[in-house]
Amino acid sequence: MSLVAPGHPLLELQDLHVHYGAIHAIKGISLSVRQGEILTLIGSNGAGKSTTLRAISALVRASGGRILYRGHAIQGYRADQVVGMGIAHCPEGRGVFPAFTVRENLEVGAFLRKDREGIEADIETAFTRFPVLRQRARQPAGTLSGGEQQMLAISRALMCRPALLLLDEPSLGLAPQVVQTIFAIIREINRAGTTILLVEQNAHMALQVAHQACVLDVGTVVASGPAADLARSDEVKKAYLGGH
Amino acid sequence: MTDLLQTLLNGLAVGSLYALIALGYTMVYGILQFINFAHGDVFMIGAWSAYAVAAALGFTLAGGDPPGWAAVAVLLSSMGICAVLGFFIERFAYRPLRSAPRLNVLITAIGVSLLLQNTGQLRPVFGTQPQSMPALLPDTTLFQVAGVRVGLVDVTVVLLAVAMMVGLQWLVFRTRFGSAMRAVSHDHRIAALMGIRVDTVISFTFVVGSALAAAAGFLFAMKYSGLKQPADATWVLLGLKAFVAAVVGGIGNLQGAMLGGLLIGMVEMLGAAYLSPHLRDLYVFVLLIGVLLFRPTGIMGSTSVEKV
Ligand SMILES: Nc1ncnc2c1ncn2[C@@H]1O[C@H](COP(=O)(O)OP(=O)(O)OP(=O)(O)O)[C@@H](O)[C@H]1O
Numbered sequence: 001m002s003l004v005a006p007g008h009p010l011l012e013l014q015d016l017h018v019h020y021g022a023i024h025a026i027k028g029i030s031l032s033v034r035q036g037e038i039l040t041l042i043g044s045n046g047a048g049k050s051t052t053l054r055a056i057s058a059l060v061r062a063s064g065g066r067i068l069y070r071g072h073a074i075q076g077y078r079a080d081q082v083v084g085m086g087i088a089h090c091p092e093g094r095g096v097f098p099a100f101t102v103r104e105n106l107e108v109g110a111f112l113r114k115d116r117e118g119i120e121a122d123i124e125t126a127f128t129r130f131p132v133l134r135q136r137a138r139q140p141a142g143t144l145s146g147g148e149q150q151m152l153a154i155s156r157a158l159m160c161r162p163a164l165l166l167l168d169e170p171s172l173g174l175a176p177q178v179v180q181t182i183f184a185i186i187r188e189i190n191r192a193g194t195t196i197l198l199v200e201q202n203a204h205m206a207l208q209v210a211h212q213a214c215v216l217d218v219g220t221v222v223a224s225g226p227a228a229d230l231a232r233s234d235e236v237k238k239a240y241l242g243g244h
Numbered sequence: 245m246t247d248l249l250q251t252l253l254n255g256l257a258v259g260s261l262y263a264l265i266a267l268g269y270t271m272v273y274g275i276l277q278f279i280n281f282a283h284g285d286v287f288m289i290g291a292w293s294a295y296a297v298a299a300a301l302g303f304t305l306a307g308g309d310p311p312g313w314a315a316v317a318v319l320l321s322s323m324g325i326c327a328v329l330g331f332f333i334e335r336f337a338y339r340p341l342r343s344a345p346r347l348n349v350l351i352t353a354i355g356v357s358l359l360l361q362n363t364g365q366l367r368p369v370f371g372t373q374p375q376s377m378p379a380l381l382p383d384t385t386l387f388q389v390a391g392v393r394v395g396l397v398d399v400t401v402v403l404l405a406v407a408m409m410v411g412l413q414w415l416v417f418r419t420r421f422g423s424a425m426r427a428v429s430h431d432h433r434i435a436a437l438m439g440i441r442v443d444t445v446i447s448f449t450f451v452v453g454s455a456l457a458a459a460a461g462f463l464f465a466m467k468y469s470g471l472k473q474p475a476d477a478t479w480v481l482l483g484l485k486a487f488v489a490a491v492v493g494g495i496g497n498l499q500g501a502m503l504g505g506l507l508i509g510m511v512e513m514l515g516a517a518y519l520s521p522h523l524r525d526l527y528v529f530v531l532l533i534g535v536l537l538f539r540p541t542g543i544m545g546s547t548s549v550e551k552v
């Protein structure tokens with residue numbers, strides 16, 4: 001697959017549709033995530049944010065439209081193949097393996113890699129980024145707090161060295177202090193070169209870290225543009241930022 | 245004293261067989277959360293394949309002492325046959341129902357079970373007559389303890405079963421593929437997001453479980469030699485007791501299956517020796533009810549975090 005220059009689309013959704021049986025959850029979404037950027041997808045409960053990410057990572061099948069990654073259509077591939085292409089998905093609700101230790105969770109995140117030394121180096125990076133994970137390295141992940149599990153889930157998703165990271169509500173249910181940490185890390189991961197598609201309920205924070213934003217409402221895009229513009233838009237303020 | 249030792253030895257041998265079969269039930273449950281009721285029949289096919297392979301190689305009851313490699317060849321062939329069988333059962337009977345309601349899968353498993361039993365009875369397969377397995381291992385006495393004769397066959401049964409259980413533990417808890425199995429057993433989708441090919445892991449689980457059942461079938465044929473016809477109820481009962489072993493140990497838990505197998509074997513043999521030999525199946529099910537009353541998730545069910 002060809003390399004994508006900064007500023008060019010790494011991922012494009014063209015008129016994406018997803019059905020859950022008779023439920024038409026995504027009704028023709030088009031958006032484009034550019035190389036090196038953070039695009040945030042905001043919207044209320046049930047808008048279809050998680051479904052969009054699941055369609056990209058092939059956990060659900062798109063019923064129409066195209067998903068282009070580096071210019072190639074990727075629908076029809078299995079989820080494990082999509083990971084192999086460099087797309088990591090950190091799912092809603094974290095999904096750490098509770099019986100695995102913290103370290104084993106990180107190792108299984110690198111399942112497709114063979115470079116022992118590189119994997120060790122990346123585990124070390126995760127431990128440096130989140131020192132609490134180093135302290136808990138031998139502890140079953142099920143015993144971690146919600147915030148610690150989120151840190152682990154993000155670190156685990158990075159273990160496959162993705163070009164594109166799909167993050168589903170990383171701030172959900174976390175104390176404000178921890179939310180700050182998580183968002184700072186998201187920015188740092190992006191600066192280090194990973195393109196990010198960030199799904200968030202916390203629109204206020206999301207619009208601060210993101211370059212671009214898309215507002216989703218019952219399966220369609222109702223607003224999109226530079227994050228700073230959307231943060232100033234009256235409609236977005238009223239609907240998603242509590243009028244502040 | 246001699247009686248008790250002999251009984252414990254018998255319990256250990258039969259318990260090892262139950263444990264080997266129970267592992268297959270528990271592995272499949274761990275990964276797909278359903279009871280593969282055809283697993284007991286795979287054990288039956290394993291025992292019968294051992295007989296058929298031995299016969300095809302020219303080893304018969306009348307044929308004199310077979311060479312040393314005979315047992316190994318028969319064991320490996322039987323495991324290979326059942327591994328392939330397990331692969332096809334999953335691929336064609338269960339995979340199409342991956343997202344169907346549990347009940348549909350369960351009914352399908354019963355269908356597969358009947359299919360295996362009745363296909364086994366066909367004349368070109370194993371036929372409708374009981375057979376006697378030729379002794380592939382010499383009937384030598386290795387040692388005697390307090391008047392109890394410990395023969396090569398008993399030792400082989402126990403050692404081989406233990407070796408396979410240790411091997412499985414190593415596979416599941418010490419290898420990359422084992423991590424994949426444990427990841428899939430927790431959540432198929434999240435495992436897929438790690439880059440794990442879930443279908444391959446599921447296929448492999450059936451292959452390994454079926455090969456272990458075949459090993460149990462081979463060992464059963466070595467120890468008891470009399471093979472009832474494929475659709476005979478004794479096979480169903482053996483499979484059922486192994487299933488009970490998996491439940492007693494805590495379904496989904498590997499160590500539980502091994503512990504449950506040994507426990508069931510011991511209880512059955514002790515009951516048969518000291519209470520009444522006619523009620524040996526009863527003790528097993530009484531034990532099941534007893535354990536489930538006090539620990540509904542089985543002995544190792546909820547306390548252990550490591551599940552497959
Ligand atoms: N497995 C499913 N089966 C049927 N309907 C589903 C399924 N998953 C999601 N839906 C429906 O699809 C729609 C979009 O759901 P989705 O989870 O994508 O929303 P979301 O934007 O992520 O919401 P939230 O902010 O609450 O996480 C909802 O109406 C939901 O009820």
Ligand SMILES: [Mg+2]
Nearest residue numbers: 049050051092
């Ligand atoms: Mg969601």
